[in-house]
Amino acid sequence: MGIRLYQKPQLENPILVASWPGIGNIGIIVVDTLREISGAEEFGEIEPWDFFYPKQVLIRKGVLEYLEFPSSKFYFKRTWGKDMIFFVGEEQPTEGGRVYAEGRKAYHMANLVLDLAEKFKCRRVYTSGAAVALTHHTTKPRVWAVPNSESLIPEMRGYGNTVLMSDIEGRGGHGNITGLNGLLLGVAKKRGLEAICLMGEIPVYLQGLPLPYPKASKSVLEVLNHSLKIEVNLDKLDELDQKVERRIEEFYQQIPLEIRGQLDRLKQVTYAQPAEPGPITEEEEKRIMEDVEKFFKKRGGGD
Amino acid sequence: MSQGYPVKIYKEPDLRRSSLVLGWSEDVGNLGLKATGYLNHKLKGQEFAEIEPEDFFPLGGVAIKGNLAQFPESKFYACQKHELVVFQSDSPGAEWYKFLNSVLDVAEHHCRVKELYILGAMVSFSAHTTPRELLAVVNSVEMKKGLSQYDLARDMDYQTPLGERPTLNSFLLWIAKGRNIPGVSLWVPIPFYLAAVEDAQAQKKVLSFLNERLDLRIDFSDLNQEVREQNEQLARARSRFPQIDDYINRLESNLMLSEEENGELIKQIEDSIREED
Numbered sequence: 001m002g003i004r005l006y007q008k009p010q011l012e013n014p015i016l017v018a019s020w021p022g023i024g025n026i027g028i029i030v031v032d033t034l035r036e037i038s039g040a041e042e043f044g045e046i047e048p049w050d051f052f053y054p055k056q057v058l059i060r061k062g063v064l065e066y067l068e069f070p071s072s073k074f075y076f077k078r079t080w081g082k083d084m085i086f087f088v089g090e091e092q093p094t095e096g097g098r099v100y101a102e103g104r105k106a107y108h109m110a111n112l113v114l115d116l117a118e119k120f121k122c123r124r125v126y127t128s129g130a131a132v133a134l135t136h137h138t139t140k141p142r143v144w145a146v147p148n149s150e151s152l153i154p155e156m157r158g159y160g161n162t163v164l165m166s167d168i169e170g171r172g173g174h175g176n177i178t179g180l181n182g183l184l185l186g187v188a189k190k191r192g193l194e195a196i197c198l199m200g201e202i203p204v205y206l207q208g209l210p211l212p213y214p215k216a217s218k219s220v221l222e223v224l225n226h227s228l229k230i231e232v233n234l235d236k237l238d239e240l241d242q243k244v245e246r247r248i249e250e251f252y253q254q255i256p257l258e259i260r261g262q263l264d265r266l267k268q269v270t271y272a273q274p275a276e277p278g279p280i281t282e283e284e285e286k287r288i289m290e291d292v293e294k295f296f297k298k299r300g301g302g303d
Numbered sequence: 304m305s306q307g308y309p310v311k312i313y314k315e316p317d318l319r320r321s322s323l324v325l326g327w328s329e330d331v332g333n334l335g336l337k338a339t340g341y342l343n344h345k346l347k348g349q350e351f352a353e354i355e356p357e358d359f360f361p362l363g364g365v366a367i368k369g370n371l372a373q374f375p376e377s378k379f380y381a382c383q384k385h386e387l388v389v390f391q392s393d394s395p396g397a398e399w400y401k402f403l404n405s406v407l408d409v410a411e412h413h414c415r416v417k418e419l420y421i422l423g424a425m426v427s428f429s430a431h432t433t434p435r436e437l438l439a440v441v442n443s444v445e446m447k448k449g450l451s452q453y454d455l456a457r458d459m460d461y462q463t464p465l466g467e468r469p470t471l472n473s474f475l476l477w478i479a480k481g482r483n484i485p486g487v488s489l490w491v492p493i494p495f496y497l498a499a500v501e502d503a504q505a506q507k508k509v510l511s512f513l514n515e516r517l518d519l520r521i522d523f524s525d526l527n528q529e530v531r532e533q534n535e536q537l538a539r540a541r542s543r544f545p546q547i548d549d550y551i552n553r554l555e556s557n558l559m560l561s562e563e564e565n566g567e568l569i570k571q572i573e574d575s576i577r578e579e580d
Contacts, residue, residue, distance in 0.1 A: 049400040050398075055469075057462070057463050057470075057477075058461075058463075059460060059462070062441060063440070063441055063447055064480065
């Protein structure tokens with residue numbers, strides 16, 4: 001079980017951007033967008049068989065031709081004046097029917113990704129995922145940024161539309177990042193490698209829908225544009241966002257009027273001063289959350 | 304054997320060029336366990352090894368089945384005289400690759416296995432009066448050629464549908480291919496209303512193939528008796544309950560039943576069989 005490299009590109013202190021699937025596939029869309037726009041080339045993969053159950057078999061004329069496993073692939077590109085490595089995990093290696101990776105396999109996979117990062121002398125690692133928040137789908141998602149080192153905080157304070165955990169209402173600087181998008185940060189810290197997780201906000205009522213949320217991916221990419229001093233054209237993402245937006249609206253109209261009325265109030269939440277509470281009181285916030293939870297329990301949806 | 308595989312060998316079997324027959328518990332119609340159990344019984348299989356469960360099964364408690372506490376089992380039996388290894392196991396819930404490699408490690412390094420036969424059953428929407436078929440999926444063209452003289456459906460085309468996953472049998476067949484062990488995964492379609500009970504006809508079908516292929520010379524008189532009893536039992540259910548008869552008549556005419564009717568037929572057959580037992 002290990003990494004299989006198809007070629008050994010010559011890279012100079014590359015940046016690694018990695019992601020695994022999660023709510024709204026926000027991180028995956030981020031990495032896929034960067035990968036596609038830059039025209040990055042696949043150069044390696046993590047051998048899958050010890051991590052995953054196969055996802056597809058092809059039998060032709062009675063002969064088993066191949067068994068396909070979820071992929072965990074590395075790509076590289078010298079672009080925007082720097083060397084980049086992208087990693088996309090098609091699934092999180094889970095144990096015991098859980099949704100997100102944890103335990104021995106997750107730790108092993110995180111280490112394999114960072115083994116490759118260190119082999120190529122990566123100077124920084126980014127991961128990306130979702131931040132489930134009390135926001136509305138018509139508002140621009142913020143990006144919650146979590147570094148693994150104190151020294152990164154001043155830099156991150158300079159990003160636009162970005163909040164640290166201490167800026168988020170009622171969090172007091174605490175929280176957790178589920179699965180490998182978070183674990184990679186911790187393992188990188190253990191190795192003394194700087195890493196940042198950028199999480200795009202997704203409205204709480206959309207977290208259980210099997211839909212991507214490209215609007216949040218766009219916010220994350222804007223932050224990456226700033227952080228990496230690159231210029232990724234995000235027009236393609238706008239097209240995807242418009243398509244998804246229509247489906248979200250269809251879903252939204254199915255929510256009972258009373259709950260929708262509560263959710264509509266989230267449109268008024270503004271974050272001119274991140275630490276300042278919006279026009280919704282704590283009591284109202286609690287009630288909205290309870291209503292949303294009740295609605296999804298009734299529908300049988302949600303994580 | 305690869306290091307670290309959790310296999311416990313009690314006694315080295317004296318096998319020189321054996322075949323491995325493998326069946327899982329909780330198979331449709333309990334086919335895997337019944338057929339491998341039958342082989343062990345008839346060929347006097349001796350347990351010689353097992354795979355320890357802790358890496359592969361959730362051990363947070365025990366399941367209860369038929370009033371009894373269960374514990375996952377993965378056992379190897381040697382039928383020395385017939386150069387046959389039988390492996391019976393619960394389906395692992397984790398670390399499949401490691402588990403399946405452990406099975407093949409024992410097969411290769413302790414039993415000199417040359418061929419692999421994986422038994423499985425699938426749900427069919429045909430009536431029990433339709434003759435059972437035996438479908439074969441192989442992991443090499445040579446194996447396919449070698450099976451050409453048997454009554455097998457060997458030309459199946461299949462791709463895992465979206466949202467589903469391949470079977471453990473396909474996973475094992477693929478690993479065996481990587482280790483150059485020719486193998487076949489055998490599938491017997493079992494009528495859906497016998498899936499939760501047992502289907503002696505399906506067992507007979509797969510065992511007859513193995514008997515012929517591996518020259519086991521098994522006397523099937525007891526299994527033939529079971530097949531007759533099963534047929535009589537189902538015939539009695541049809542005559543006692545006109546609705547069962549109507550449903551089965553329709554299946555015999557290649558008509559589909561509604562989901563609700565399927566459910567009713569399953570329940571009535573199961574009740575009727577349990578009542579007689």
